[in-house]
Amino acid sequence: AQSVAQPEDQVNVAEGNPLTVKCTYSVSGNPYLFWYVQYPNRGLQFLLKYITGDNLVKGSYGFEAEFNKSQTSFHLKKPSALVSDSALYFCAVRDRFSGGYNKLIFGAGTRLAVHP
Amino acid sequence: GAGVSQTPSNKVTEKGKYVELRCDPISGHTALYWYRQSLGQGPEFLIYFQGTGAADDSGLPNDRFFAVRPEGSVSTLKIQRTERGDSAVYLCASSLGTGTGHEQYFGPGTRLTVT
Numbered sequence: 001a002q003s004v005a006q007p008e009d010q011v012n013v014a015e016g017n018p019l020t021v022k023c024t025y026s027v028s029g030n031p032y033l034f035w036y037v038q039y040p041n042r043g044l045q046f047l048l049k050y051i052t053g054d055n056l057v058k059g060s061y062g063f064e065a066e067f068n069k070s071q072t073s074f075h076l077k078k079p080s081a082l083v084s085d086s087a088l089y090f091c092a093v094r095d096r097f098s099g100g101y102n103k104l105i106f107g108a109g110t111r112l113a114v115h116p
Numbered sequence: 117g118a119g120v121s122q123t124p125s126n127k128v129t130e131k132g133k134y135v136e137l138r139c140d141p142i143s144g145h146t147a148l149y150w151y152r153q154s155l156g157q158g159p160e161f162l163i164y165f166q167g168t169g170a171a172d173d174s175g176l177p178n179d180r181f182f183a184v185r186p187e188g189s190v191s192t193l194k195i196q197r198t199e200r201g202d203s204a205v206y207l208c209a210s211s212l213g214t215g216t217g218h219e220q221y222f223g224p225g226t227r228l229t230v231t
Contacts, residue, residue: 004158036222043120043207043222044159051217090158102211102220103149103172106158 002027004093006107013081014115021076021110023091032094033074034104035065039087047089050074061085081114088112118142120223122208128229129198137193137226141210148191149220150183151207159207165191166214198230 003026013019025031032051036044048059055067065076076089088109095103121140129135141148146167151159161175165185173183180198185191195202205227209220 034219041224043224044209046219046221049219092158095161102147102214102218103161103164104151104159104220106151106160108156108158 002093002095002097002105004091004105004107006089006091006110008110009108010111010113012113012115015083016080019078019081019085019112019114021089021091021112023074023076023107024072025074025091025093026072027093027096029096031074031096032102033065033067034092034094035059035063035074035076036090036092036106037087038090038109044090047076081112083114083116086112086114120208120210120221122206122223122226124226125224126227126229128231130231131198131200133198135195135198135228137195137206137228139191139193139208139210139223141189141191141208142212142221143189145210145212145221146188147211147214147218147220148185149209149211150191150193151209153205153207153225155204162193162206195228198228200230203228203230 005024034049035047050057050067058064091107092104123138148165150162153159164172168188180196183193205225207225209222211218211220
């Protein structure tokens with residue numbers, strides 16, 4: 001079965017420190033991976049995606065993610081956290097049996113709290 | 117430009133009632149998706165439209181759920197005989213196309229509470 005796991009319910013980090021939000025996946029074949037962020041009372045916003053190519057993907061708001069095939073991971077990172085980065089983050093994988101469109105399978109989410 | 121809009125933002129209904137949730141996608145987006153997000157969980161796929169037709173409704177939990185998109189733009193998710201377990205945030209997303217290069221843009225959601 002295809003799935004995405006976000007092992008941490010919450011990540012706490014001090015402002016200015018680097019942050020990592022973890023994601024592992026279980027997909028046969030080559031995965032298409034995504035990160036979305038959800039602010040309170042707002043819709044999910046796309047951050048970045050990995051389809052093919054460079055394992056390090058750069059996205060919006062200074063975020064990046066590293067695809068690691070051997071560890072089946074796609075961790076989200078940022079060199080220097082901001083208080084405004086505090087939100088709920090979702091990792092997602094495209095259902096490879098969806099017939100060519102982006103039917104997404106989401107993880108349970110990780111709440112990021114950045115403290116001043 | 118305008119993003120995906122959903123109405124109402126909140127809906128409280130009694131068990132057994134019928135509800136309709138509306139999604140207005142970004143203009144020109146041909147692909148439209150509905151997801152359901154229960155408390156403490158990630159969104160779960162419900163149904164996908166390409167144009168006016170439901171190309172994949174495999175995520176609809178049962179036959180009480182139905183969705184339409186008659187003119188290929190606005191979509192309505194309809195839930196009959198609501199149950200308390202239907203309480204969740206219902207998210208709509210649209211995209212310009214269906215390939216991996218086309219990200220989904222999400223609306224703010226409709227929070228449905230069934231009492």
